[in-house]
Amino acid sequence: xxxxxxxxxxxxxxxxxxxxxxxxxxxxxxxxxxxxxxxxxxxxxxxxxxxxxxxxxxxxxxxxxxxxxxxxxxxxxxxxxxxxxxxxxxxxxxxxxxxxxxxxxxxxxx
Amino acid sequence: xxxxxxxxxxxxxxxxxxxxxxxxxxxxxxxxxxxxxxxxxxxxxxxxxxxxxxxxxxxxxxxxxxxxxxxxxxxxxxxxxxxxxxxxxxxxxxxxxxxxxxxxxxxxxxxxxxx
Numbered sequence: 319x320x321x322x323x324x325x326x327x328x329x330x331x332x333x334x335x336x337x338x339x340x341x342x343x344x345x346x347x348x349x350x351x352x353x354x355x356x357x358x359x360x361x362x363x364x365x366x367x368x369x370x371x372x373x374x375x376x377x378x379x380x381x382x383x384x385x386x387x388x389x390x391x392x393x394x395x396x397x398x399x400x401x402x403x404x405x406x407x408x409x410x411x412x413x414x415x416x417x418x419x420x421x422x423x424x425x426x427x428x
Numbered sequence: 429x430x431x432x433x434x435x436x437x438x439x440x441x442x443x444x445x446x447x448x449x450x451x452x453x454x455x456x457x458x459x460x461x462x463x464x465x466x467x468x469x470x471x472x473x474x475x476x477x478x479x480x481x482x483x484x485x486x487x488x489x490x491x492x493x494x495x496x497x498x499x500x501x502x503x504x505x506x507x508x509x510x511x512x513x514x515x516x517x518x519x520x521x522x523x524x525x526x527x528x529x530x531x532x533x534x535x536x537x538x539x540x541x542x543x
Binding site for chain 1: 432537
């Protein structure tokens with residue numbers, strides 16, 4: 319399937335440190351999206367990177383995409399306690415479905 | 429509306445009962461998606477609609493699950509003869525259309541508990 323698989327499953331860091339989460343997928347994609355989920359309820363879109371892009375920035379977020387390795391990474395710089403959440407990557411293929419992985423649970427300690 | 433609205437926010441039912449979960453997408457959004465998330469797990473794709481049509485029902489776990497969308501707006505996910513393994517958060521999302529660079533807007537979900 320096109321499911322994104324995040325790594326690590328859980329990450330605990332100190333406030334102010336950077337957090338890096340990785341995502342791998344299996345087949346060709348048109349874009350890859352990252353979402354954030356607080357408290358196990360609705361997800362919020364963070365950033366979308368197209369298949370012909372290699373890097374994208376949004377505020378403290380930096381996303382990279384390597385289509386040759388079928389992988390992406392999400393970097394959160396200068397983390398804050400409020401960044402504590404689960405983060406999901408979601409590849410999109412030509413069927414226009416987003417298939418989410420199990421996510422990375424990020425804990426930022428004050 | 430301002431966002432995707434789901435109701436009820438919580439539903440407790442007895443095993444064997446039928447339940448209906450409702451999703452009201454953002455006004456003007458033609459694509460609507462249903463996902464299921466078990467405790468501590470990722471999102472499991474169930475079904476999506478483009479307008480009133482469901483091009484992909486591949487994620488529905490069994491024939492006890494069905495969904496419809498009328499008027500290109502509100503969608504209802506129905507689970508018949510609920511089982512305990514159906515307990516999960518059911519999430520609905522909408523997007524302006526199905527397309528390569530569309531992002532999804534999610535509702536807050538319905539927490540379903542089957543006793």
